[in-house]
Amino acid sequence: MRTNTVETVCEDCGLVIDEQKIDHGPEWRSFATDEETLNRTGAPLTVARHDRGLSTKIGRRTDSNGNELSGQKRQRLARMRREQTRGRFQSKAERNLAHGLGEVRRIASVLELSDSVRDQACQLFRSAQSEDLLRGRSIEAIAAASVYGVCRCNGHSRLLDDVVDAARVEQSRVTNAYKTLNTELGLPAQPVRPSEFIPRLASELEVPVYIRQRARRLAEQSESTGVASGVKPSGFAAACLYKAGREEGRWLTQAEVAEAASVTSTTIRSHRDTLNELAV
DNA sequence: ACGATTATTGCGTTCTT
């Protein structure tokens, strides 16, 4: 990890993990002689909008002091607004960018992602466009793939299905877009860890907290020893929950946890055995 | 419901062309 003033970069893979982490804040400066009248010179910059948040909006109905406008002035303002909107996008690429970032923002908001993650997704979309990955693919697909990719890189427990539900694109298109994003941009997508599934499964099964914690410990332990590699993460997580429940009494059946993780009870048994070998 | 056994699938490796 290397952090300079602008961005945080993983040195192994070169991924920009967090860009513009520093909030420069509004530029408070006073040009007046007395320091009490501070004026801000603009909104904070953001990566989440195509113009980095610098666009100007022309309001309706009232002037800057809140007074009603006369009909003639309203007409003039309406014309100004129209022409400004027309001139906002200089190129087709910029229109695409605005559209894509809008979609990214929408999906991120549906999934209730943090602002930091959302901005990373926006940044990823920008990279995708500058690497010319958009041609032949829909903007929506790339946007969804960007969100999913960032979730994967951050170890968030958002599944592809969740993102696809939030996006209005077929799953196959998102998968395709994500694959190209992954190969062309070399995303450091971490494997999905079983422990990420514990909370989701536990709440679905309405499992007491202490069992959930026990299951989580089991999962994390197994992850560190590497026995959980190469298996379906949700299945392994389900097995952890099953074993935790059994240790604390008899709360869960194999069929139940299997159902919740959409695997079969055979998978639960097989993982349970590997867990037992580990604990002794 | 659980366990043991057999069947299938998916995937990286290796052999061919």
Add this chain to the structure above:
DNA sequence: AAGAAAACAATAATCGT
């Protein structure tokens, strides 16, 4: 180098208790 094929591990299905 691209594709076919034999091989292996994970998961699913089935049957027995």
